[in-house]
Amino acid sequence: MTAATSHQSDILKQFGHLLDQVQSPEHLVFYKERLATDLWRVVLATTDKEGLLSVIAGLLTAHGANIRSADIITVSGASGKQTQHAATVMKSRIMDVLTLKLPDPQAAEQQLTHLHKDLVLLNNKMAEGGIEAVRDGLIDQVAGAIESRAPSGEQLLPVEIAIDNSLSESDTVIDIRSQDIPGFLFAFANALALLEINIEQATIRTLGDEVHDTFWIRDLYHRKVVDKDKLQELRFACALIKQFAYLLPHCPNPGQAIRQFRDLASRLLENPDRAADFTSIQSAETMQTLASLMGVSRFLWEDFLRMQHENLFPLIRNRAEIEKTLDRQQWADMLREELQTGGTHEDKVKILNDFKDREMFRIDLRHITRVIGDVTFARELTALTDVVVSQTALLCHEAVTARFGHPRVSEKPCGWGILAAGKYGGSEMGFASDLELLFIYEGQGKTQGKRPTDNGQYFEEFVRTFLKALKSRKEGIFEIDMRLRPFGNKGTLASSLATFRNYYAVHGQAEQFERLAMVKLRPVAGDQSLLTKVMQARDAFVYSGQPLDYANILHLRKRQDTELVASGRINLKLSAGGLVDIEYFLQAQLIEHGADKPELRVPNAMQGLKRLEAAGIIAPEQANDMRRAYRCFRRTIDALRAVRGNAKDLTLPLPDSPDYLYLSRRLGFENPEQLAAEIVWSRDLSRNLWLGKD
Known part of the structure; x- marks a missing residue:
């Protein structure tokens, strides 16, 4: 058994029999007992697996369970009650003793039943396919819980980090004190896995809004972490991940930000030569920029940051x-x-x-x-x-x-x-x-x-x-x-x-x-x-003065809508009532009147609208409505392109999809229904511009 505090030794005496019940990698033992009206003790026991702690932490976050205290223990070897085959398969087992505060005390039993079911399901998947078999689905669950949390008004929070190699003969001890942040343990366990560091034991204690986390860690060779570069990386990871988890609610798409942050951490931590620069990005402004970038644009992330992060971090830091x-x-x-x-x-x-x-x-x-x-x-x-x-x-x-x-x-x-x-x-x-x-x-x-x-x-x-x-x-x-x-x-x-x-x-x-x-x-x-x-x-x-063939224009618009837009979908540019209707209408008006009024010969759509209004050709009320609809289309198209990185795919996500929800958040709407109403209004305005022109 690994070195443990006397408290954890007592826990093993009390709950060690649960470890003896673990007979295979797929087996997970789940024990629960009520401690108070809104507090429950939950004990988990299973075989250790790469990324298991992050999965457990992620599910707790997804289910809204607040960890008031936790003891996480790794036990090496197999028990005497196991079969010879099981002993050879299971090199170590883990036991997590958690004190949880559940979001709805009246439905606590039902909430724990769902948590148990999800834990068993993901543990089975991990036994068969490893962490990759469950990561994406788990991120979506965690993101869903984070999305419901209101963003803090603060941009950054204080974090105290101490790393000590003298407190234990076998382990490096990390001590973190800061404000309680849902999702931190999930992100932290993922980051340590990227650093090729194992968490052997951990204790988590919550007092009011402050959390005191202590982790006993080793490298892949079960040794203390003593390398200076590795220790510097550890300090960076602890602080950066705490701040990142804190800023997640500010992101329009937390799930996307989690995925992209993991990639960022991997690329930053793979080169120890950059360790000296890590602390320079731990500022409120830098973290806010990172959170905005990762939670807004998959296109920018993939096409810039991944390929050029060495050159671009100086920009982000400054x-x-x-x-x-x-x-x-x-x-x-x-x-x-x-x-x-x-x-x-x-x-x-x-x-x-x-x-x-x-x-x-x-x-x-x-x-x-x-x-x-x-x-x-x-x-x-x-x-x-x-x-x-x-x-x-x-x-x-x-x-x-x-x-x-x-x-x-x-x-x-x-x-x-x-x-x-x-x-x-x-x-x-x-x-x-x-x-x-x-x-x-x-x-x-x-x-x-x-x-x-x-x-x-x-x-x-x-x-x-x-x-x-x-x-x-x-x-x-x-x-x-x-x-x-x-x-x-x-x-x-x-x-x-x-x-x-x-x-x-x-x-x-x-x-x-x-x-x-x-x-x-x-x-x-x-x-x-x-x-x-x-x-x-x-x-x-x-601007020859030759009349426009409006029938031809409307025929072209109909073909664009029927031939270039998928059935049942809305293309913000080409569907009936899309952006092109406003653009074509403005271009037609500029052509009709530009022969006699050279000041109308401008290439910019909104500048053209302003001059048409000044010339009395378009009434002020209609001009204002056109600006509103045009801005709705342009902003929404830009938001789609920022994520997809594709100038051609301007199809609106389905209204009940997560992508539509994230799109509405990126655009500053309180809910998807408001965005949907604005698009309907804009399409009606755009479509009706052509009334009487056929």
């Missing part, structure tokens, strides 16, 4: 970095300075993409932590993207020119331009936005160099090099969409000015929806003279 506002010129200067350290084209491409990912992550954090609102978020993402696109173009021209020479038209340099459309063109970017781009060059000619080639071939190669250089973080995220170029996917990657003018002309081959889309066209990079000519050609086509 609140001033998150609060710092940068403009287009500052980003351009920063990027140019960083690119000077690169030698080859490949070096510079890596520097550029690392810069893009880091700064986009910082902007995303600014939004998640509510430093900036929706409008500023979109504006900053757009400005950063303009800088990245412009610099990528310069790098790619440098690389292609080195091979083919400079393109020329009539003995003069051939102008070129890159233009944005869609959300990017409208400066309306959000989480997981893609980039709609058009590449235009001045005209036919040849390059001047060692390997002269046609301008068309040069710019085809330029666009291919550009597409290869600017990396997408994930499919659908910062992914380049070029379908708006003349002739779509059947056309060349880069178009001459003449081709653009002929295609986007009053009697050209452009479709009705392309005329709507061209409202959002905006120059980004290249020769200003050429860009001016492109925009003049766009204006001649879009």
Whole structure:
């Protein structure tokens, strides 16, 4: 038997017979007795299993049982009453003696019956498949209990931690004093497992709101923990997990945060060289940022923090970095300075993409932590993207020119331009936005160099090099969409000015929806003279005064709804009454009146609405309703993309699903019904915009 306090020796004398009843890994002995009106003693005995303590602690949290005191004891070897086979299978057994306060004293018997049933079920699953067989389901149960707990007004709580190797001959002793936090023991046991540390014994005592936890621990070789790096990791784990459990109720999705925190702890603790930095993230602001990140965005976590946590933790630790506002010129200067350290084209491409990912992550954090609102978020993402696109173009021209020479038209340099459309063109970017781009060059000619080639071939190669250089973080995220170029996917990657003018002309081959889309066209990079000519050609086509074919627009919307939306589901963008209805309606109004009113030729939807209102074309009451509906769609779409990391999957979760509940919390609604009502109202408003237009 392991070293034990005299108190625990007394417990073994009193309840040791329960250990003798354990005959197999699947067997769990459950004993209960009432101590007072609302207090019960529960004793558990079974074989020791990796992660078992975290499972027991998780179930207690899930059932709302408050641990007033606990003694956790590990007993090595098998009892004499066991069969020879059982003795060889069971190397050690555990016994937990718990004093529990149950949430409903009147239904305590029933609550304990359910707890017993769940313990037996999970113990059996662990005996067959280990901790992985039960972890996900248990996390969901724990999260459900944590969600019902009101967040504390405090951002951080004091924690006293002492680690001593002199109190026991065989064990390292950890002593933790702090406020009682439901879910801490569950998270702590998981973290120690990641550190490859076993809890041999533990005592938990609750006095008022303060908990005094003592753990006797050993490493995987059943030795004390004496390594300095390991001890530093222990201190970090104890403090960080206590604070994390404390902040869980602030997360819109605690279950997601628990899963992602476990991954964070694993990656932080796998490298002892970073142990010295651990204490630097134990601040209220840093912990709040971590809790926000882990409980809001699975996409950001998976695509940034997992891959770049070494580079990104300095950002998370430094609140001033998150609060710092940068403009287009500052980003351009920063990027140019960083690119000077690169030698080859490949070096510079890596520097550029690392810069893009880091700064986009910082902007995303600014939004998640509510430093900036929706409008500023979109504006900053757009400005950063303009800088990245412009610099990528310069790098790619440098690389292609080195091979083919400079393109020329009539003995003069051939102008070129890159233009944005869609959300990017409208400066309306959000989480997981893609980039709609058009590449235009001045005209036919040849390059001047060692390997002269046609301008068309040069710019085809330029666009291919550009597409290869600017990396997408994930499919659908910062992914380049070029379908708006003349002739779509059947056309060349880069178009001459003449081709653009002929295609986007009053009697050209452009479709009705392309005329709507061209409202959002905006120059980004290249020769200003050429860009001016492109925009003049766009204006001649879009704002020609030719009537819009509303029947065609409504036919397109019906096809989008019936062909691109799963039956019985709601796509916030494409379903009838979705975001596209507001966007198409605004674009149609801007086209109808933009011929006579050049001030209406703006790519941003809400700026266009403001100008339509100022011009008396849309009444103030209707304009306010449209802003409300537009904001509902955009915020909800951004919230979905932040979690899913997919610009294309905008399907609303089912109303009775946990995902819908988490979505409503992320958006600040008190309950899912309020979100559902707002979406219904917004869809009705959006759908009714088209009344009388068919």
